[in-house]
Amino acid sequence: MNQETNHGTHGHESHIHGVPSNIVEEIQTEWNVSPATIKPKQESEIFLSVKKNGKNIISFSAVHEKQMHILIISHDLSIFQHLHPNYDGEGKFNVKTTFPKAGKYKIFADFLPEGSAQQLAKYDLIVEGEEQDDAVNFDKELKKQVDDLMFELKFDNLAVKQHVLMTFTVTDSKGNKITDLEPYLGSAGHVVIVSEKMDEFLHVHPKDEAAKGPDVEYMTTFPISGKYKIWGQFKYIGKLYTVPFVINVPGK
Incomplete structure (x- = not known):
């Protein structure tokens, strides 16, 4: 289990920058992944619990039709997934996915607890195997x-x-x-x-x-x-x- 404090986000433009201290202290997330050791192209499951002062938050507002948006991005920025986890109604979310290749990933969870500011939680994950990063090259033509x-x-x-x-x-x-x-x-x-x-x-x-x-x-x-x-x-x-x-x- 990995517990992290979230960052508040700002309306339709969400970013981890300039977060009010009271929001940072209020809401925490607990992350789990199964299996504990993940390999490329293996079905895996991500679990996320959202808490306030140690107790599960129950109510979430839908933002663009979903109670939570999960964004999975590889360390070299070559892999991008936009997922919408299942919610059990008791403050716990889960979603299944596969990671195409070995290496480091960062997972972002974007959500809005009722009565609070929009939140951005993040989690670092490693997929076992030989890591082969792709170069992040500028696009010469957009x-x-x-x-x-x-x-x-x-x-x-x-x-x-x-x-x-x-x-x-x-x-x-x-x-x-x-x-x-x-x-x-x-x-x-x-x-x-x-x-x-x-x-x-x-x-x-x-x-x-x-x-x-x-x-x-x-x-x-x-x-x-x-x-x-x-x-x-x-x-x-x-x-x-x-x-x-x-x-x-x-x-x-």
């Missing part, structure tokens, strides 16, 4: 095809510690604009952003939750300069598309 759709990413002014407008534009492989994106968990699209060392985490939702494309806009702030990886998730004709980009946020 345009990428995922299956039959093309995604382009633009920023109005990419800078540290400033409000930044971030826009995904979605077209098909022939360049035709997609104007009928479907809601994914009640939103036009979800974006998760982490810094290279995963010490900064942002879970961002669109300015217009009902946007259908081709443009989906987000406002965010990058707390520190440096390398970040961005995963955008969009749903179209019943299929979920996850598109990754690696960017550099310059300092002042």
Whole structure:
């Protein structure tokens, strides 16, 4: 069992930065994984209990249709999973998954206890075996095809510690604009952003939750300069598309 104190998060833009001390002291999480030693491609289960002053928290508000969002990211940022655990109604969550390769992973849990601030809990996990990290290279062009759709990413002014407008534009492989994106968990699209060392985490939702494309806009702030990886998730004709980009946020 591993118990950690959480960090509060901030509205639609969640990050582990500048947390009020009373929130840090109030809510704790207890993590367990099964089996205790995890191997690549082996079904594993993650258990998470949420407590306040030593007692289980029972009531959680749904944020984008779910009581908890679990984000699993490998140390080299090559693996990304967005999961939604089962809740037993007594303060305990669990979810099954497999880890594609050996190495270090960080697991983030994003949730909102009723009557409290939104929380971000984190847990470090090692998958046994020979670790082979992939290089985290900047994308020379912020345009990428995922299956039959093309995604382009633009920023109005990419800078540290400033409000930044971030826009995904979605077209098909022939360049035709997609104007009928479907809601994914009640939103036009979800974006998760982490810094290279995963010490900064942002879970961002669109300015217009009902946007259908081709443009989906987000406002965010990058707390520190440096390398970040961005995963955008969009749903179209019943299929979920996850598109990754690696960017550099310059300092002042």
